[in-house]
Amino acid sequence: MxxxxxxxxxxxxxxxxxxxxxxxxxxxxxxxxxxxxxxxxxxxxxxxxxxxxxxxxxxxxxxxxxxxxxxxxxxxxxxxxxxxxxxxxSIPLMSVGRNFFLGAEPIKGKWPFRSIDTKKANTIAVEQMRKFGLTRVENGDQLVGTMSGxxxxxxxxxxxxxxxxxxxxxxxxxxxxxxxxxxxxxxxxxxxxxxxxxxxxxxxxxxxxxxxxxxxxxxxxxxxxxxxxxxxxxxxxxxxxxxxxxxxxxxxxxxxxxx
Ligand SMILES: Nc1ncnc2c1ncn2[C@@H]1O[C@H](COP(=O)(O)OP(=O)(O)OP(=O)(O)O)[C@@H](O)[C@H]1O
Ligand SMILES: [Mg+2]
Structure with missing residues (x-):
């Protein structure tokens, strides 16, 4: 290869x-x-x-x-x-979901009512971490600063x-x-x-x-x-x-x- x-x-x-x-x-x-x-x-x-x-x-x-x-x-x-x-x-005071996407957040709604789809971001972030065996973080709103290294x-x-x-x-x-x-x-x-x-x-x-x-x-x-x-x-x-x-x-x- x-x-x-x-x-x-x-x-x-x-x-x-x-x-x-x-x-x-x-x-x-x-x-x-x-x-x-x-x-x-x-x-x-x-x-x-x-x-x-x-x-x-x-x-x-x-x-x-x-x-x-x-x-x-x-x-x-x-x-x-x-x-x-x-x-x-990582920014300690940012949520897990926000940190996961950092500027690439999923968007909901149509202009001019577009906003970050926080729920979706949180779900994806938590799911993705679970895939790798990290089950302790269940809430995407949790702040990164509360997570271990x-x-x-x-x-x-x-x-x-x-x-x-x-x-x-x-x-x-x-x-x-x-x-x-x-x-x-x-x-x-x-x-x-x-x-x-x-x-x-x-x-x-x-x-x-x-x-x-x-x-x-x-x-x-x-x-x-x-x-x-x-x-x-x-x-x-x-x-x-x-x-x-x-x-x-x-x-x-x-x-x-x-x-
Ligand atoms: N931007 C820079 N300007 C000048 N010298 C530099 C620069 N970056 C690295 N060096 C020098 O290059 C050499 C290698 O440094 P480097 O940081 O790559 O080592 P390292 O293996 O990462 O070390 P450590 O384990 O301490 O992190 C050192 O002598 C360092 O002082
Ligand atoms: Mg180094």
Whole structure:
């Protein structure tokens, strides 16, 4: 199968800072690509290139086989690339239904009596979240600020799926969550994968990466230091690579809880 998105020899320089150097990587439909790397390795810069925020200094971005230059994040979004940022961009004092649609609300009535169909928006939002196993939120009027971090992630991912995203870029979606919440988000990623969505999963967390990842890409100082598929390395090798030799026993135990 041809990749959904591909970077070929991408550089991104900020003055004398070389944030990305000769980065090549592929995102496949129905696969989860884990993007790993330490602070300052270039992960955010890389997702900004994928999501149309930055154009590369050199190299090519390919979308479904064609070389592409995004006009900006909106352009990328319209072409099916959804990015869910760490803070999810949710507005705490907005209702679940409103947040789900954010400017794309269903409208009822005819001009000049048109208004947002709040009931419909709420029903769709709640239904969509239920599909992903989030049953605790039953009322679309509930304010986003009253939802947990994991629930907000579910809302944001559900929204992207509803609007037909082909690719999901998730920036540390599980980093601030407890075990239960993280596993809810990881499960949701599996559902998105089953639906053929290509996922880029940025994480510092070895066990989360191992529990869902199909492909792995490790960035060190802006370069791809390792890139491999799940079965190409043993679980131990992957964990060690990600941790740089740290003791992984505790992580192994945690992994069992999640699976
Ligand atoms: N807009 C910018 N202007 C100048 N330098 C930048 C810019 N964005 C990133 N950099 C630099 O590029 C390098 C990579 O940064 P980046 O934010 O991509 O790393 P990261 O892997 O996301 O780190 P973290 O895990 O801390 O989020 C850093 O040296 C950073 O200072
Ligand atoms: Mg970052």
């Amino acid at each position: 041809s990749p959904l998105m591909e970077l070929r020899n991408v550089d991104k320089f900020f003055g004398s800072t070389k944030a990305l150097k000769h980065v090549s990587m592929q995102v496949h439909p129905g696969k989860i690509l884990c993007l790993l790397g330490d602070n300052g390795a270039g992960k955010s810069t890389l997702i900004k290139v994928l999501s149309g925020y930055h154009n590369p200094t050199n190299g090519a971005v390919m979308l479904e086989g064609d070389e592409t230059k995004f006009a900006g994040p909106r352009d990328a979004r319209q072409r099916g690339i959804a990015t869910v940022h760490q803070n999810v961009g 994991g629930e907000r992630q579910v809302l944001a991912i559900g929204r992207a799926m509803y609007f037909g995203a082909k690719m999901l870029i998730l920036d540390e979606p599980t980093s601030a969550l407890g075990v239960k919440e993280a596993s809810m988000v990881l499960k949701m990623m599996r559902v998105a994968r089953q639906n053929g969505v290509g996922i880029v999963f940025i994480t510092h967390n070895a066990r989360h990466a191992m529990s869902v990842g199909d492909d792995f890409c490790v960035l060190i100082q802006g370069e791809v230091a390792a890139s491999f598929k799940r079965d190409e390395k043993t679980r131990e090798e992957v964990l060690n690579l990600m941790a740089g030799g740290e003791d992984m026993t505790a992580l192994e135990e945690d992994l069992e809880q999640i699976d």
